[in-house]
Amino acid sequence: MARIQFFEFEDLKWFPSFLRNYLTDYLKFLANQIKIYKPIIPILQKAIDNSGTNQIIDLASGSGGGLTWLNGELLKDNPDLKILLTDYYPNIDAFEYTKKQMKNVEYVKKPIDARNVPDNLKGLRTQFLSLHHFKPDDAIKILQNAVDSNSTIAIFEAQERSFASLFAMITSPISVLLTTPFIRPFKFGRILFTYLIPIVPIIVLWDGVVSCLRTYSVNEMKNIVDQVNNKDNFEWEIGKIKSGPAVNLYLLGKKK
Numbered sequence: 001m002a003r004i005q006f007f008e009f010e011d012l013k014w015f016p017s018f019l020r021n022y023l024t025d026y027l028k029f030l031a032n033q034i035k036i037y038k039p040i041i042p043i044l045q046k047a048i049d050n051s052g053t054n055q056i057i058d059l060a061s062g063s064g065g066g067l068t069w070l071n072g073e074l075l076k077d078n079p080d081l082k083i084l085l086t087d088y089y090p091n092i093d094a095f096e097y098t099k100k101q102m103k104n105v106e107y108v109k110k111p112i113d114a115r116n117v118p119d120n121l122k123g124l125r126t127q128f129l130s131l132h133h134f135k136p137d138d139a140i141k142i143l144q145n146a147v148d149s150n151s152t153i154a155i156f157e158a159q160e161r162s163f164a165s166l167f168a169m170i171t172s173p174i175s176v177l178l179t180t181p182f183i184r185p186f187k188f189g190r191i192l193f194t195y196l197i198p199i200v201p202i203i204v205l206w207d208g209v210v211s212c213l214r215t216y217s218v219n220e221m222k223n224i225v226d227q228v229n230n231k232d233n234f235e236w237e238i239g240k241i242k243s244g245p246a247v248n249l250y251l252l253g254k255k256k
Contacts, residue, residue, distance in 0.1 A: 066128025
């Protein structure tokens with residue numbers, strides 16, 4: 001099916017930040033419980049080795065879900081690893097909670113644009129479950145900024161544009177209802193807007209389906225890379241890893 005650039009509620013400036021945070025908190029909880037990123041550990045380790053640094057600059061972090069479980073695995077081979085969480089709409093409560101849970105994590109309070117990362121943020125750039133939020137021109141800018149700053153970048157998606165992924169998203173409200181009481185930090189508002197006023201399950205359903213429809217295929221990511229100036233200064237690896245019903249799409253740009 002063709003890629004469709006619909007909107008997601010969490011991208012809208014007027015969307016209440018507390019509802020955006022409930023959504024990203026759910027995604028973080030789910031990613032950690034089912035260890036969705038386990039298959040990409042070798043790719044991420046390859047990126048760390050190539051970056052020549054012990055710091056990960058995580059872009060579009062949401063609630064920090066992509067790296068929370070992965071952190072424990074990565075520390076086994078990278079004991080000095082440091083992680084910096086950033087987002088255009090930073091979820092400070094979730095960032096602070098994650099920092100308390102993992103002593104090697106820090107975060108940036110101010111908004112950070114993945115298309116124009118400040119020069120002082122040095123390290124391996126990562127993105128989890130976020131590239132699909134960006135239009136093709138903006139996705140090019142993300143990679144161009146990494147190339148211009150000579151920064152290794154690793155991007156991962158946990159869904160694809162397929163009927164299997166769409167079915168998983170359509171059933172996601174059930175998952176929201178079952179998992180909400182266990183999500184931390186606990187928020188009474190999360191309970192209110194999940195069960196009494198079921199806005200959160202509806203948003204998760206809409207944004208989940210749209211995420212699938214917006215996800216770039218392997219060929220589309222290759223086309224994005226082709227439009228990056230000085231792309232030959234990097235080695236590019238783009239692919240897909242299937243693990244049971246789950247799928248991980250990835251784009252790795254390594255410094256030569």
